[in-house]
Amino acid sequence: MLSSRFPVAVQILIIMAWCPDNVKITSELLATSVNTNPVIIRRIMAYLKNQGLITTASSIDGAKLIKAAEDITLLDVYKAVELTADNQLFGLHENTNPHCPIGKHINTVLKTHLGEARRALENSLSEISISELTKEFSPFAEFYNNLGLDGAKKLAPFPPLLETK
Amino acid sequence: MLSSRFPVAVQILIIMAWCPDNVKITSELLATSVNTNPVIIRRIMAYLKNQGLITTASSIDGAKLIKAAEDITLLDVYKAVELTADNQLFGLHENTNPHCPIGKHINTVLKTHLGEARRALENSLSEISISELTKEFSPFAEFYNNLGLDGAKKLAPFPPLLETK
DNA sequence: TATTAGTGGAACCGACTTGGTTACAGAGAA
DNA sequence: TTCTCTGTAACCAAGTCGGTTCCACTAATA
Numbered sequence: 565m566l567s568s569r570f571p572v573a574v575q576i577l578i579i580m581a582w583c584p585d586n587v588k589i590t591s592e593l594l595a596t597s598v599n600t601n602p603v604i605i606r607r608i609m610a611y612l613k614n615q616g617l618i619t620t621a622s623s624i625d626g627a628k629l630i631k632a633a634e635d636i637t638l639l640d641v642y643k644a645v646e647l648t649a650d651n652q653l654f655g656l657h658e659n660t661n662p663h664c665p666i667g668k669h670i671n672t673v674l675k676t677h678l679g680e681a682r683r684a685l686e687n688s689l690s691e692i693s694i695s696e697l698t699k700e701f702s703p704f705a706e707f708y709n710n711l712g713l714d715g716a717k718k719l720a721p722f723p724p725l726l727e728t729k
Numbered sequence: 730m731l732s733s734r735f736p737v738a739v740q741i742l743i744i745m746a747w748c749p750d751n752v753k754i755t756s757e758l759l760a761t762s763v764n765t766n767p768v769i770i771r772r773i774m775a776y777l778k779n780q781g782l783i784t785t786a787s788s789i790d791g792a793k794l795i796k797a798a799e800d801i802t803l804l805d806v807y808k809a810v811e812l813t814a815d816n817q818l819f820g821l822h823e824n825t826n827p828h829c830p831i832g833k834h835i836n837t838v839l840k841t842h843l844g845e846a847r848r849a850l851e852n853s854l855s856e857i858s859i860s861e862l863t864k865e866f867s868p869f870a871e872f873y874n875n876l877g878l879d880g881a882k883k884l885a886p887f888p889p890l891l892e893t894k
Numbered sequence: 895t896a897t898t899a900g901t902g903g904a905a906c907c908g909a910c911t912t913g914g915t916t917a918c919a920g921a922g923a924a
Numbered sequence: 925t926t927c928t929c930t931g932t933a934a935c936c937a938a939g940t941c942g943g944t945t946c947c948a949c950t951a952a953t954a
Contacts, residue, residue, distance in 0.1 A: 599832065606902065621901080653731075681853040
């Protein structure tokens with residue numbers, strides 16, 4: 565089963581970059597947009613926080629981006645939530661037979677070539693920033709901004725997004 | 730945990746491309762090189778067979794490559810054993826909130842950009858063929874060939890590789 | 895100070911994947 | 925027939941993942 569941590573993390577960052585300052589970004593707000601449990605959001609936000617992409621705040625303040633949306637690439641997000649400790653995209657079969665020449669050296673050979681493939685993937689991810697993704701939602705952002713602070717409350721059924729500080 | 734089906738499949742194909750014709754390729758031979766159970770090998774060979782890369786044979790004949798090693802790329806192997814039905818590399822969170830503009834459109838936007846990343850990965854994988862990997866083992870192939878049919882039996886402890894028809 | 899809102903994290907659950915193992919029916923060559 | 929090997933089913937233990945509940949802690953506020 566493919567993990568959905570990565571796309572959810574991207575969605576979190578897009579919302580944080582997209583929302584006006586008067587919108588308080590809480591895990592519950594984000595959970596409403598993603599349609600999941602706030603704890604799921606907090607787990608993913610912990611990755612993003614650990615990677616230095618966002619800050620979180622207990623009590624009344626919402627979460628904030630640390631880096632500008634232009635400076636956060638999909639690679640940053642991917643590395644924050646998906647990669648294992650040894651930065652590998654593919655698994656390897658350990659304990660191959662050292663008495664077989666191929667078994668003995670296969671992993672060294674594979675690491676080289678699969679590393680190239682991983683770098684190709686990462687290069688592609690690094691070419692897309694959160695701000696570029698945010699632009700694709702600009703029609704909706706304008707609509708939202710035109711509502712103003714009070715008008716926004718009419719937007720149910722999606723109440724959490726409309727809470728302001 | 731990262732699946733090791735892909736690297737094991739590559740190892741299988743390298744051995745099949747590398748071994749002289751007088752070596753009978755059985756699941757047990759391959760399992761000895763990989764250092765796992767023959768059933769694991771057969772499961773992976775079923776993927777390769779289904780993809781049209783190899784044939785298998787019950788009884789006395791060994792498995793054979795259908796396509797030439799030059800024409801089998803790592804992408805062929807990857808697609809055979811790793812990709813899901815919808816060809817996706819990344820998971821998506823389904824059931825996002827349709828009342829949130831971002832939640833409603835996030836997956837469409839992500840599919841576009843993550844599809845680009847996937848294509849970058851696949852392009853990289855398609856540039857490496859099994860025969861290129863086999864070349865990296867050529868020193869050992871020469872050594873093996875120099876042994877001849879009878880001398881090969883001295884190569885224990887790695888007996889299964891040495892059985893000939 | 896007491897209340898309130900929200901975070902952070904532990905604990906647990908069910909569903910699923912994965913590598914591994916055993917067992918057995920069937921095909922095919924000798 | 926006998927022997928070898930494949931193909932497949934069944935099962936297991938371990939790990940992952942999304943989800944949920946619960947609770948201690950923090951910080952702003954009334």
